[in-house]
Amino acid sequence: xxxxxxxxxxxxxxxxxxxxxxxxxxxxxxxxxxxxxxxxxxxxxxxxxxxxxxxxxxxxxxxxxxxxxxxxxxxxxxxxxxxxxxxxxxxxxxxxxxxxxxxxxxxxxxxxxxxxxxxxxxxxxxxxx
Numbered sequence: 001x002x003x004x005x006x007x008x009x010x011x012x013x014x015x016x017x018x019x020x021x022x023x024x025x026x027x028x029x030x031x032x033x034x035x036x037x038x039x040x041x042x043x044x045x046x047x048x049x050x051x052x053x054x055x056x057x058x059x060x061x062x063x064x065x066x067x068x069x070x071x072x073x074x075x076x077x078x079x080x081x082x083x084x085x086x087x088x089x090x091x092x093x094x095x096x097x098x099x100x101x102x103x104x105x106x107x108x109x110x111x112x113x114x115x116x117x118x119x120x121x122x123x124x125x126x127x128x129x
Contacts, residue, residue: 049092054099058083076128084120 010026017023061080069077091098097117 048094050098052091052093052098053089054085054091055087055089056085058086073129074127076126078126080124080126082120082122082124084122085117086119 010028012026013023015023017025059080059082061078064077064079066076069075085097088097100115100117
């Protein structure tokens with residue numbers, strides 16, 4: 001949705017009149033709270049494509065070769081590094097993680113009050129006897 005604010009006052013929203021002619025009627029700017037904020041702006045200004053591409057998890061593991069464990073009671077030893085929520089490669093939603101939200105259930109996709117998402121890193125050691 002594009003809009004035009006000019007020195008003539010008001011705001012000219014893209015669109016057409018009932019007869020199909022281009023909109024030339026300016027709306028009062030005081031109808032649009034906080035420079036077109038959520039409460040009175042055109043709904044289309046707050047709807048985004050829900051598609052995204054994300055590197056959600058990476059796990060790298062290394063198992064120590066058995067020759068290093070031959071004189072030990074340990075059968076296998078594996079080290080693993082894990083990273084989660086590492087990179088949002090592409091998204092349409094500005095300023096947020098498309099998977100963050102208030103809840104599950106009926107408010108899925110409603111992006112208000114969501115906390116910033118975090119990148120999580122972990123490490124594990126697996127011993128087999």
